[in-house]
Amino acid sequence: MIHTRDSLLTRIADILQEQFDVEPGSITLDSRLREDLDIDSIDAVNLMIELKSITAKKITLENFHQVKTIGDLIDAILAFLSQENAQGQAAH
Amino acid sequence: MSQLNRFWRLLATAFSIALFAAGALLLALLLAPLIRLLPWSETRRRHLARHSIQRWVRLYVAIMRSLGLLTVEFDGVAALNQPGVLVVANHPTLLDAVLLMSVMPNATFIVKAAMAHNPITCWIVALAGYIPNDEVGVELVEKAAAALRAGETLMIFPEGTRTEGDELTLKRGAANIALAAACPLLPVVIYCKPLTLRKREPWYHIPHRPPHFILRVLPPLELAALVDSSQPPGLQARALTAALYQCLRDGLNNCQCDELQKQR
Numbered sequence: 001m002i003h004t005r006d007s008l009l010t011r012i013a014d015i016l017q018e019q020f021d022v023e024p025g026s027i028t029l030d031s032r033l034r035e036d037l038d039i040d041s042i043d044a045v046n047l048m049i050e051l052k053s054i055t056a057k058k059i060t061l062e063n064f065h066q067v068k069t070i071g072d073l074i075d076a077i078l079a080f081l082s083q084e085n086a087q088g089q090a091a092h
Numbered sequence: 093m094s095q096l097n098r099f100w101r102l103l104a105t106a107f108s109i110a111l112f113a114a115g116a117l118l119l120a121l122l123l124a125p126l127i128r129l130l131p132w133s134e135t136r137r138r139h140l141a142r143h144s145i146q147r148w149v150r151l152y153v154a155i156m157r158s159l160g161l162l163t164v165e166f167d168g169v170a171a172l173n174q175p176g177v178l179v180v181a182n183h184p185t186l187l188d189a190v191l192l193m194s195v196m197p198n199a200t201f202i203v204k205a206a207m208a209h210n211p212i213t214c215w216i217v218a219l220a221g222y223i224p225n226d227e228v229g230v231e232l233v234e235k236a237a238a239a240l241r242a243g244e245t246l247m248i249f250p251e252g253t254r255t256e257g258d259e260l261t262l263k264r265g266a267a268n269i270a271l272a273a274a275c276p277l278l279p280v281v282i283y284c285k286p287l288t289l290r291k292r293e294p295w296y297h298i299p300h301r302p303p304h305f306i307l308r309v310l311p312p313l314e315l316a317a318l319v320d321s322s323q324p325p326g327l328q329a330r331a332l333t334a335a336l337y338q339c340l341r342d343g344l345n346n347c348q349c350d351e352l353q354k355q356r
Contacts, residue, residue: 021330040263041230042230042268042329043264045229046325046326
């Protein structure tokens with residue numbers, strides 16, 4: 001499944017609302033996870049688990065501590081997925 | 093209160109700070125190594141260390157009271173020694189941990205990470221088996237939950253630091269720990285009037301009269317009654333934190349009302 005930035009943003013917004021009671025109106029690409037959306041480090045762990053539902057893969061983001069905004073998160077997910085795809089293709 | 097009394101309290105405060113530092117040095121550099129030398133199990137040594145620290149802290153509080161630096165009322169503190177509960181308190185002043193420690197003989201305190209890195213207090217933290225609240229949330233929660241399941245009494249300040257202004261800003265660490273351990277929260281309200289030794293307040297700001305502290309233990313918050321376990325963990329932690337906030341807020345308001353009543 002191809003993920004676009006917009007589709008990811010929508011899915012992430014859904015997860016944030018369902019799992020963490022975040023106001024959907026407050027979620028933009030520039031929203032900072034910690035300061036603006038009140039997502040703490042324990043929420044982040046649960047968020048990663050929920051993101052598995054988007055990607056059908058367990059996501060491991062090595063540089064998650066560098067993810068500050070929703071935009072950063074989307075970039076990191078896209079980077080992770082393209083890396084997985086590349087490895088998948090290389091294996092064939 | 094007279095200027096003379098205030099000047100006396102300034103001197104007594106300076107003395108108390110020096111005494112505290114001296115006590116910490118003695119505990120860290122003399123008592124800790126001595127206890128470590130004993131051929132006992134770690135549990136027994138830890139018990140002795142905590143007992144010694146608590147004895148000293150109790151004496152320290154008695155000294156401050158006798159110097160006329162503060163008055164303190166303890167209400168229901170016998171309940172603080174239950175195993176397997178997470179004691180939570182608001183954190184208005186620098187003296188909160190000292191006052192709590194004086195009535196909790198065998199508690200595992202969750203301490204500021206800085207205490208574990210300070211070259212003097214690190215020995216006390218290690219020997220007493222306190223848990224530093226390093227930034228990595230999940231590991232702290234797991235460590236604390238394991239201690240609670242093993243029957244220890246834990247203590248954490250949910251605000252993570254001293255209160256700034258009038259509002260209580262609770263972080264969700266305490267709630268996450270209680271949820272992971274499936275244990276009750278035991279709230280303690282710390283009321284202080286006039287407020288002193290607040291965040292960013294220098295020690296030499298002596299209040300116009302000696303502060304009166306009330307440490308009041310409230311009924312435990314049971315998870316089953318407050319949290320819907322079918323909800324996502326993030327929502328459970330938020331609901332529990334909100335309940336704790338309300339409980340502490342109400343407790344503080346009640347202390348204030350009680351004090352006003354007394355003055356009539």
